[in-house]
Amino acid sequence: MGAKIGFIGLGNMGGPMAQNLLKAGHDVKGYDLVPETLSVFASHGGVVCAAAKDVVVDVDVLISMLPASSHVESLYLGEGIMSLIDASTLVIDCSTIAPASTRVVSEAAKARGIQMLDAPVSGGVGGAVSGTLTFIVGGELTALGAAKPILQDMGKNIFHAGEAGAGQVAKICNNMLLSVLMSGTAEALQLGVDNGLDPAVLSEIMRKSSGGNWALEVYNPYPGVMEGVPAGNNYEGGFLVDLMIKDLGLAMEAAQDKGASTPMGSLARNLYINHRKQGNGRLDFSSIQKVYNREDE
Ligand code: NAD
Numbered sequence: 327m328g329a330k331i332g333f334i335g336l337g338n339m340g341g342p343m344a345q346n347l348l349k350a351g352h353d354v355k356g357y358d359l360v361p362e363t364l365s366v367f368a369s370h371g372g373v374v375c376a377a378a379k380d381v382v383v384d385v386d387v388l389i390s391m392l393p394a395s396s397h398v399e400s401l402y403l404g405e406g407i408m409s410l411i412d413a414s415t416l417v418i419d420c421s422t423i424a425p426a427s428t429r430v431v432s433e434a435a436k437a438r439g440i441q442m443l444d445a446p447v448s449g450g451v452g453g454a455v456s457g458t459l460t461f462i463v464g465g466e467l468t469a470l471g472a473a474k475p476i477l478q479d480m481g482k483n484i485f486h487a488g489e490a491g492a493g494q495v496a497k498i499c500n501n502m503l504l505s506v507l508m509s510g511t512a513e514a515l516q517l518g519v520d521n522g523l524d525p526a527v528l529s530e531i532m533r534k535s536s537g538g539n540w541a542l543e544v545y546n547p548y549p550g551v552m553e554g555v556p557a558g559n560n561y562e563g564g565f566l567v568d569l570m571i572k573d574l575g576l577a578m579e580a581a582q583d584k585g586a587s588t589p590m591g592s593l594a595r596n597l598y599i600n601h602r603k604q605g606n607g608r609l610d611f612s613s614i615q616k617v618y619n620r621e622d623e
Contacts, residue, residue, distance in 0.1 A: 327351075328350065328351040328352035329352050329353070329386045329387055329475075329476060330352075330353050330384065330385045330386045330387075331347055331352050331353065331354045331355075331385055331386065331387045331388075331389065331476065332354075332355055332356070332381040332382055332385040332387070333347070333354055333355070333356040333381070333388075333389050333390075334356065334358070334378050334381055334382075334388070334389070334390045334391070334392070334401065335358060335391040335392040335393075335397075335421070336356050336357075336360075336363040336364065336366070336367050336372075336391075337358065337360070337363060337391065337393075338451050338454075339391050339420070339447065339451060339454045340358070340363075340389075340391030340420075341363055341366055341367065341454075342451070342454040342455040343391060343420070343454050343459070343480045344356055344367060344370075344372060344389075345370045345372075346454075346457045346479055346480045347476070347479055348370050348371045348372055349370075350479035352476075352479070353373070354371075354372050354373065355372065355373040355374070355375050355380075355381055355385070356372050356373070356374065356375065356381060357374070357375045357376075357378050357380070357381045378401060378405060378407055379407060379410055382407050382410050382411050382415070383410060383411075383412070384412075385415055386414075386415065386416065387415065387416045387417075387473070387476055388411060388415050388416070388417045388418070389417075389418045389419075389420060389476075390402075390417075390418075390419045390420065390421060391420045391421055392419075392421045393421070394421070394423060394572070395423040395424045395427035397421070398419055398421050398423050398428075398431060399427055399430065399431060402431045402434065402435075403430070403434060408431075408434050408435060408438060408440070409438070411435075411438070411440055412440075413438060413439040413440055415440065416441050416442075416443070416469060416472050416473060417435055417440055417441070417442040417443070418442070418443045418445050418473055418476075418477075419431070419442070419443070419444055419445065420445050420446060420461070421446065422446040422447075422494065422497055422498075422572075422573060422576070423444075423446075423494060423576070424494065424576050424579050424580065425492075425494040425495045425498070425576075425580055425583075426491070426579070426583055428444045428464065428490060428491040428493075428494050429490055429491045432444070432465070432490035432491065433490075441465070441466060441468070441469040441472070442469070442490070443463055443464065443466075443469050443470060443473055443490075443493070444463065444464040444465060444490060444491060444492075444493040444494050445461045445462065445463045445464075445473070445477065445493055446461075446462055446493055446494055446497040447459040447460060447461055447462070447481065448460040448462065448497065448500070449481070450564070450565055453481070454480070457479065457480055457481065457482075458482045459480055459481035459482070460481060460482065460483040460484075460485070461477050461480075461481050461483070461484045461485070461493075462485050462487055462493045462496045462497045462500075463477075463484060463485060463486050463487060463493045464486075464487050464488055464489060464490050464491050464492035464493030464494060464495070464496075465489065465490050465492075465493070466489075467486060470486055494576075495580060497573075498573060498576050498577045498580055499577070501570065501573040501574070501577070502573070502574060502577040502588065502590075502591040502594070504540070505570055505573075505574055505591070505594040505595070505598065505611070506591065506593075506594050507539045507540060507541050508541050508545075508611060508612055508614055509594050509598075509614050509617075511532075511537075511539060511541040511542060511546075511547060512547045512548070512612070512614050512615040512617070512618050513618055514528075514532065514537065515528060515529065515547065515615070515618075516548075516615070516618035516619065525548040525550070525551050526550070526551045529542055529546055529548065529551050529552075541612070545612055546612075547612035547614065547615040548615055549615075555612070556609075556610035556612055556613070557610075557612050557613075557615065560609075561606075561609040561610045561612060561613035561616075562609070562610070563610060564610030564611070564612065565610060565611050566607065566608055566609070566610065566611065567598055567602050567606050567607050567608070567609055567610070567611050567613065567614075568602065568607040568608065569611075570598055570611040571595065571598050571599060571602060571607075574591060574594060574595035574598060575595070577595075578591065578592060578595060597614060597617060598614065600617070601613070601614055601616070601617050604616075
């Protein structure tokens with residue numbers, strides 16, 4: 327028998343995630359501020375609520391998928407939702423937000439005896455639609471055990487990173503490294519091309535040498551080297567520059583919070599911000615290659 331699930335935030339990610347829960351046979355009720363998302367949800371069999379406060383009562387599991395820290399804090403704490411949730415309800419926040427915000431909200435949940443997990447995702451809209459997301463989870467292992475069957479209906483890989491907030495930290499660390507790898511790869515490729523090398527030949531050499539990395543393996547940023555990647559499609563689709571900048575901002579906040587030194591992440595963030603200023607915010611993040619292009623090309 328399916329679980330009773332409440333879902334708040336039915337946008338680009340939350341919409342298809344909720345649809346996969348409905349497909350798996352759960353009873354899902356949901357709410358979003360944007361009416362269009364509610365009609366799509368209803369057309370897949372979801373029960374639309376008039377307000378967030380109606381979603382959070384009488385459910386086994388409550389899931390939120392909101393844009394940023396301020397939305398999560400204002401929903402759970404500002405709108406007073408936390409005080410309406412039953413202690414038996416498992417709360418899973420899948421939004422990518424600051425670890426510090428996650429800790430504040432989790433503490434408020436704990437104070438009411440509610441189990442809460444942070445479970446930010448990797449895999450993008452494609453992964454949300456196909457139900458192949460990776461969940462990077464922070465919180466108690468017992469809560470994760472209870473959440474697993476539900477998470478498996480929306481994703482493929484589930485990692486436990488540690489206590490509350492650890493899921494956010496791991497997600498931020500991964501995306502900061504990804505931005506550094508992608509910009510470094512783009513820089514090396516352009517250096518080779520400027521010195522007369524074929525980018526495909528250079529890519530293959532570096533892929534099999536000590537510079538080998540994920541971008542060279544499956545997401546080459548240089549146009550024409552690899553098929554089926556955004557570089558071959560004018561950098562349309564994929565993971566937006568805007569979202570990478572958001573995640574790098576969270577990495578900088580987390581670094582500041584704990585006095586960590588992140589010069590490479592800071593440099594990558596500045597590269598991406600300047601890239602966005604040239605009107606590239608809605609392009610895939612591998613478009614950072616354009617920053618290195620020669621004027622005469
Ligand atoms: P989105 O803007 O498409 O969806 C968020 C939804 O939350 C919106 O529809 C908005 O109306 C709703 N919302 C905001 N405040 C609300 C409130 N108080 N009550 C009810 N609804 C509310 O964003 P998205 O692309 O779905 O991303 C959601 C989260 O997932 C973000 O934290 C993002 O960083 C993360 N993420 C996104 C991707 C991606 O590729 N889009 C990939 C991985 C992680």
